[in-house]
Amino acid sequence: MADTAGPQPGKVSRKPSRAALAKWERVRSFALGLPGAVEEFPWGESVAKVHKKVFVFLGVDDGSCPLAVTVKLTDEAAHAHALTSPGAEPAGYGLGRSGWVRVPLAAEGAPAADLLCDWVEESYRTIAPKKRVAELEERAT
Incomplete structure (x- = not known):
């Protein structure tokens, strides 16, 4: 018997929705716009x-797995907040112990693109050399 109850909170579809793809593109564009x-x-x-070090894993957008971003959040409040997102979890391969969090984009109640971009920026600031972070701060002024 088919499940007709509709989407469940935290459940992620294999085929990304247009909204999830748009969110992914926005986050990707934001990340690639950061200095270096x-x-x-x-x-x-x-x-x-940035300088040969990953600051965000963007996954794949071909529908082979659920869209998600993985960021390094060293600020305890941001890290805890990210983990409250539907389907969010510490990143695999031991990265979770260092503050990396995987956040699905297509889950019902997934974070908005603006918040994801904030987390990408925090991850960037954690990974990037001080010179690049200074460039980012100069842009803001």
Whole structure:
């Protein structure tokens, strides 16, 4: 018998919605607009790097797995907040112990793009050299 109850909170569809794809594109664009940021595709997924270090894992947008972003959040409040997002979890491969959090984009109640961009910026500030962070701060003034 088919489940007709509709989407459940925290459940993630394999096929991303237009809204999730738009959110992913906005986060990707924001990340790649940060000083010195470049996109690479290790392990078949999109990542944004600064000085050869990953500051956000963007996953894949081909529908092969649920859209998500993974960021490093060292601020305890931001880290705790991210983990309250539907389906969010400490990143795999031991990265979660260092503050990396995987946040699905398509789950009902997923964070808005603005909040995700804030988390991407925090991750960038944690990973980027001081010179690049200074460039970012200069842009803001």
